[in-house]
Amino acid sequence: MKLITANWPAPDHISAFTTTRLGGCSKGVYGSFNLGDHVGDAPHLVSANRQLLSDQFKFLKQPQWLSQVHGTNLIKANPNGLVVEADACWSDETGQPCVIMTADCLPVFFTDKQGERVAVAHAGWRGLLDGVLEQALSVFPDPSEVLVWFGPAIGPLAFEVGDEVKQQFCDQMQASETAFCSTLSAGKWMADIYKLARLRLNEAGVQSISGGEYCTFSQSELFYSYRRDGVTGRMASVIWIN
Numbered sequence: 001m002k003l004i005t006a007n008w009p010a011p012d013h014i015s016a017f018t019t020t021r022l023g024g025c026s027k028g029v030y031g032s033f034n035l036g037d038h039v040g041d042a043p044h045l046v047s048a049n050r051q052l053l054s055d056q057f058k059f060l061k062q063p064q065w066l067s068q069v070h071g072t073n074l075i076k077a078n079p080n081g082l083v084v085e086a087d088a089c090w091s092d093e094t095g096q097p098c099v100i101m102t103a104d105c106l107p108v109f110f111t112d113k114q115g116e117r118v119a120v121a122h123a124g125w126r127g128l129l130d131g132v133l134e135q136a137l138s139v140f141p142d143p144s145e146v147l148v149w150f151g152p153a154i155g156p157l158a159f160e161v162g163d164e165v166k167q168q169f170c171d172q173m174q175a176s177e178t179a180f181c182s183t184l185s186a187g188k189w190m191a192d193i194y195k196l197a198r199l200r201l202n203e204a205g206v207q208s209i210s211g212g213e214y215c216t217f218s219q220s221e222l223f224y225s226y227r228r229d230g231v232t233g234r235m236a237s238v239i240w241i242n
Helices: 043-057 125-130 132-137 163-172 174-179 193-203
Strands: 003-005 014-019 074-076 088-091 098-102 106-112 118-123 146-150 160-162 180-182 188-191 208-211 235-241
Touching (some): 074 132, 088 098, 088 132, 098 106, 106 132, 118 125, 118 132, 118 235, 125 132, 125 163, 146 193, 163 174, 163 188, 174 180, 193 208
Parallel strands (some): 074 088
Antiparallel strands (some): 003 014, 088 118, 098 235, 106 118, 106 146, 160 188
């Protein structure tokens, strides 16, 4: 399998990556390393892909998979194998993988400079606007000690939104204006989800933010993209303490 490994100044005992679409068992529009069990792919192939992931890294504990709803619920990861409705999870326990899934939305990874706890959040524009990143950040005592990495998401040249989306962000934070560029279509804007997330995290006191160089929409050989394909698979973003 091919992975996008976090390039950030985290301690060596923190592992973090986002999967790509390469290296699995799924067929057709889900080809080939689909990890989403809610997108219409054959369940036995999704299970096989998830097992490949676990075998590759020999996880000490069962990964915490989520049922994501574009909300802001944050849970502590549990190795009991139960899927919980949430859009972010965290852990301070060795060997406990935290997982979220995306196919254009922004995966945001968190740890502290000592690597004592980790978190990962699923941030589409709704979750971002409603505060999912701030929720994930809430488990860290000092935001200035937090390190963040942005996994692959839809890029600023591919993410078109309407006036109502832009207005909601600008109503919350005027600086968000700089994350939108006008298009040739009236009432439409290209949004930079990486910049929107960066602005919010900076406002919350986070100083160290890395990543943000990929585009899931345009890099079709590497990534699933819901906006591009409609019916498609999901990548997983995984973080844990070794």
